[in-house]
Amino acid sequence: MDRAASSAAATPSRRPDVREGEGFTILFEDRFGQRAIPAWAGESVAAALLAAGERAWRTAEDGSQRGLFCGIGVCWECRCIIDGRPNSRACQTEARPGLSVRWQVGPGLLPDGGLPDGGAS
Ligand code: FES
Numbered sequence: 168m169d170r171a172a173s174s175a176a177a178t179p180s181r182r183p184d185v186r187e188g189e190g191f192t193i194l195f196e197d198r199f200g201q202r203a204i205p206a207w208a209g210e211s212v213a214a215a216l217l218a219a220g221e222r223a224w225r226t227a228e229d230g231s232q233r234g235l236f237c238g239i240g241v242c243w244e245c246r247c248i249i250d251g252r253p254n255s256r257a258c259q260t261e262a263r264p265g266l267s268v269r270w271q272v273g274p275g276l277l278p279d280g281g282l283p284d285g286g287a288s
Pocket of ligand 1: 234235240241242243244
């Protein structure tokens, strides 16, 4: 097999369930408010956030801001609150229309110190 054929054989094909042009928005809320983030079917929440210019979506216990690091589900640096569930990995969650993504502080709190379900911390 020549080099070009070998390279083409190693190139992954597109997912058959993803159609081009299928766009929608997810909702991202941080300390400054909520906004709609464009997303495409088949991409991760982290990919949509990065494409929209967001570089962080969590405050770590030491006060530093965190976002994508490994991108493959190993490091857990990308965790945030997705559809009310704290510690959801943005790089492992597929974007879907209307998905709610919220900034996470520490072990799973909202920026105001409250719990995602509306309870007190
Ligand atoms: S970026 Fe490492 S688990 Fe998501």
